[in-house]
Amino acid sequence: MASPAEKLAQSLEELKKLQNDQGFAVVKTSDLSRTHLDRLVKEGFLTQVIKGWYLSTRPDQKPGSTSTWYTSFWYFISVYLNHRFGESWCLSPEQSMQLHSGNWVVPSQLLVRSPKGSNNRTDLLHGISIFDVQLEIPSKDEIVVINGINVYSLASTVINIGEDTYERKAIDARTCLYSIQDSSEILSILLERGYSVKAGRVAGAFRNIGNSKISEDILSTMISTGYDVRETDPFTEKMNTVLPLRQISPFANRIKLMWNEMRPSVIGSFPVVENSQNSIDDTLAKIDEKYVSDAYHSLSIEGYKVTKDLINKVRSGDWDSKGDEDDKKTKNALAARGYWMCFQKVKEGVDEVLRGENPGDVADKRHGEWYRELFSPSVSAGILKPSDLAGYRNAQVFISGSMHTPPSKESVRDAMPVLFELLTLEENAAVRVILGHFIFVYIHPYMDGNGRLARFLMNLMLVSGGYPWLIIPVDRRGEYMDALEAASVQQDITKFTKFIAALMNEK
Numbered sequence: 001m002a003s004p005a006e007k008l009a010q011s012l013e014e015l016k017k018l019q020n021d022q023g024f025a026v027v028k029t030s031d032l033s034r035t036h037l038d039r040l041v042k043e044g045f046l047t048q049v050i051k052g053w054y055l056s057t058r059p060d061q062k063p064g065s066t067s068t069w070y071t072s073f074w075y076f077i078s079v080y081l082n083h084r085f086g087e088s089w090c091l092s093p094e095q096s097m098q099l100h101s102g103n104w105v106v107p108s109q110l111l112v113r114s115p116k117g118s119n120n121r122t123d124l125l126h127g128i129s130i131f132d133v134q135l136e137i138p139s140k141d142e143i144v145v146i147n148g149i150n151v152y153s154l155a156s157t158v159i160n161i162g163e164d165t166y167e168r169k170a171i172d173a174r175t176c177l178y179s180i181q182d183s184s185e186i187l188s189i190l191l192e193r194g195y196s197v198k199a200g201r202v203a204g205a206f207r208n209i210g211n212s213k214i215s216e217d218i219l220s221t222m223i224s225t226g227y228d229v230r231e232t233d234p235f236t237e238k239m240n241t242v243l244p245l246r247q248i249s250p251f252a253n254r255i256k257l258m259w260n261e262m263r264p265s266v267i268g269s270f271p272v273v274e275n276s277q278n279s280i281d282d283t284l285a286k287i288d289e290k291y292v293s294d295a296y297h298s299l300s301i302e303g304y305k306v307t308k309d310l311i312n313k314v315r316s317g318d319w320d321s322k323g324d325e326d327d328k329k330t331k332n333a334l335a336a337r338g339y340w341m342c343f344q345k346v347k348e349g350v351d352e353v354l355r356g357e358n359p360g361d362v363a364d365k366r367h368g369e370w371y372r373e374l375f376s377p378s379v380s381a382g383i384l385k386p387s388d389l390a391g392y393r394n395a396q397v398f399i400s401g402s403m404h405t406p407p408s409k410e411s412v413r414d415a416m417p418v419l420f421e422l423l424t425l426e427e428n429a430a431v432r433v434i435l436g437h438f439i440f441v442y443i444h445p446y447m448d449g450n451g452r453l454a455r456f457l458m459n460l461m462l463v464s465g466g467y468p469w470l471i472i473p474v475d476r477r478g479e480y481m482d483a484l485e486a487a488s489v490q491q492d493i494t495k496f497t498k499f500i501a502a503l504m505n506e507k
Helices: 004-016 034-042 067-085 093-100 154-160 163-168 170-178 184-193 196-208 212-224 250-269 280-289 291-301 308-316 325-329 331-354 359-380 409-425 429-443 450-464 474-490 494-506
Strands: 026-028 046-050 053-056 109-114 120-123 129-134 143-146 149-152
Touching: 004 034, 026 067, 034 046, 053 067, 067 109, 067 129, 067 149, 093 109, 093 149, 093 154, 093 163, 093 170, 149 154, 154 170, 154 184, 154 196, 163 170, 163 196, 170 196, 170 250, 184 196, 184 212, 196 212, 250 409, 250 429, 250 494, 280 291, 280 331, 291 308, 291 331, 291 450, 291 474, 308 331, 331 359, 331 450, 359 409, 359 429, 359 450, 409 429, 429 450, 429 474, 429 494, 474 494
Parallel strands: 109 129
Antiparallel strands: 026 053, 046 053, 120 129, 143 149
């Protein structure tokens, strides 16, 4: 007779067959026998999303944890909606716009259109719901599939979003507009549907971002075919900076738009720059004095169990990854050693900035080195492969408990050069401090270590503006993460700016 462990193993084998490449499994009641289903739910490997539908999870997660749900949300949606509606569904124009712009934030309510819709709300987990509306959807040539999600095509999206959407979701809307290179597909839809009012709005939107060519194409073509078109600008404000119209990654454009949109708020909420009068040696000495506290708090924020004794052991050189088995195998010790090594390289960058080098250039040149130092002890101990230090991530990554999904691995390679270009050109130190940190974690370029590297980047930029080195206390972790979440999900940078400014004023 099989033991309980053997029975659970059999059930897990069945669950494994249903997993996708990222390890997520969306399970219908009919996918597993009642015995396997009940056993996996009881042991915490499955959680019910709605009646008859389950999601794979980890049994060691704390009750109420949102991590699995947020990271697997879009995969669940694709499986569930395709099962329920077949091919006859798509997201609303506004939510199509968000995905086209690289904004994969989990919405509080997902708006779905389908001829088979029931005009009802379906409650899912953690306050998230689907509202399916019984409406006709665009023709097949106006629908595209992004990661299993049916959305309006890019051209159809910018035509069909409402005027208020341009105002409320300006970054998303402008990102989509910059992704369109000519007027052909847009005009095809406008002419076929006879959309004269929408034509005027879209023409005004393109002129707002500096693309007068597409704007004039739309107006002249519509008028020449007999339509009375009057241009209107759906945006409430003109852009401060017009971006190049050449084709680049939507996510790279999104980073530039976020920077320009958030910049005034940062400047208005951050202390006035006061240039330090300390010598280079004095500044570096003061940073050294903060090392133990900095390492303790930064590592603890990431969940490592470190003590000041361990940090001092690493600092003094007594840590031995090869001779001492405890040091070799302890994850906390490896993290502490990597932090010490990285800290030394960051100080070298600080020295360069204090001697007059551009802080954005220094960060661009050195951040890969920081990452390698942070994790080289784990390579030496055989926990990571040397290839893991090769550069930016080669897989999708998720942020625990966050509704924000970082960009794809391909988008990372487009977005990171833009971040460092913006840092290099930015004259205001406060903007470099706040947006450098925020956008680094927003992109999440590495599989691990992003928070620690972002705080090092923040401090490099602080020093560049004459500010002292800043430690974010672990007991303020909740505020810190909430402020970053507000910036990522709601595009509200003020909360994070004021949080950092308040910490500085406490020093």
